[in-house]
Amino acid sequence: MAIVLSSPEVDELGGALGALREWQYEGAPMQLHPGDLGWFWRFGAAATAAAVRTWSRDGRILAVGLLDGPDLLRLTTAPDARQDEELARRMAADLTGPERGVLPQGKVSVEAPRDALLQEVLRADGWDTGEPWTPLRRDLTEPVPDPGVRIEVVGPELATERAAVQRAAFDGSTYGEERWQAMAAGPLYAGARCLLARDARGRAVAMVTVWSAGPGRPGLLEPMGVHRDHRRRGHGRAITLAAAAALRELGASSALVCTPSANPGAVDTYASAGFRRMPEVPDRCREL
Incomplete structure (x- = not known):
């Protein structure tokens, strides 16, 4: 056939x-x-x-x-x-x-x-x-260390705040509460979790969404971001640890993430949370 x-x-x-x-x-x-x-x-x-x-x-x-x-x-x-x-x-x-x-x-x-x-x-x-892109992986066989900051699971009541952190983490982002609502209404969100990290003053400083592919399979971080006003304070490592812990609770065997190799700060953040670098994967490109 x-x-x-x-x-x-x-x-x-x-x-x-x-x-x-x-x-x-x-x-x-x-x-x-x-x-x-x-x-x-x-x-x-x-x-x-x-x-x-x-x-x-x-x-x-x-x-x-x-x-x-x-x-x-x-x-x-x-x-x-x-x-x-x-x-x-x-x-x-x-x-x-x-x-x-x-x-x-x-x-x-x-x-x-x-x-x-x-x-x-x-x-x-x-x-x-x-x-070129750098994939990273963290094994979830053993428990994940405590992130050391307050972590909240995002529901509808926190969607506006989570969306604001997304916009503050990525230049040009137009992500709003309605986008979160659409994402959460999708069939794949049943195996997902969205998290917010707060600093000692209660401010939302970082966010992540994690996705399970089912028990015993690798899970994915997509996306993860830190508010531009709260960077270089360990919040990226903290929210990444929280993401790995959430995936472990969802039954994932490992946590995966992929970031542009041209962003060494992101690569270092994931590595600081126990993620191991894997061989780079370049896109294929062409002018048609």
């Missing part, structure tokens, strides 16, 4: 979400995580469905992609399909095909697992090495 590219409707997303959960395992390369879709859900169910692409053969989903912005496709494959040549070549063709290209004209990027054959197919097709 031929490989089929699809853009699922909202009520069809369950298959893609289930596949992504199943593909998370200890020792896997950094890859698209269910939490990435959970975080994207802040734009609503319809927008999330419109951003998802799947590749299937004989009714089985082999790859899932997320258009995380108009010019970036983040994707992963079933572990046993990483070296499937037919799949890799079909995905590469679908990225830029004249009739149904997944990516638009202009400079575009693709993020894929470092061990996927697609990486080599794209390189052979003229795709350059793009921005």
Whole structure:
């Protein structure tokens, strides 16, 4: 049977979400995580469905992609399909095909697992090495140290405050309470937790959202940020420790995060909270 590219409707997303959960395992390369879709859900169910692409053969989903912005496709494959040549070549063709290209004209990027054959197919097709990212992992076998600050679990009553910290942590962010409400209404938030850290004066100084892929599987931090007025005081380490502890409570086997290698401060913050650096993963980029 031929490989089929699809853009699922909202009520069809369950298959893609289930596949992504199943593909998370200890020792896997950094890859698209269910939490990435959970975080994207802040734009609503319809927008999330419109951003998802799947590749299937004989009714089985082999790859899932997320258009995380108009010019970036983040994707992963079933572990046993990483070296499937037919799949890799079909995905590469679908990225830029004249009739149904997944990516638009202009400079575009693709993020894929470092061990996927697609990486080599794209390189052979003229795709350059793009921005490098540093994945980090913390094992959750043992209890996580106390973060040393007050941590609160965010519910609707704290959504406005959590959103304000998000905007103060990321330049240009327009994240508001309505985005949090949309994210929390999504099906993936049942396995998530949003946290706020407060300083000794009770001010909200950092936030994080963590996403479980199910018991015994790696969980994800996405996003984590510290209020710009409260940096360099250990709050990043504190909220990261709290995130790891929350994932452990949710049954995750490890905590994962990925940050641009060009942001050494972020890499150092995660390392200070016991996260171990893994090999860099560069995007593939091309001018179409």
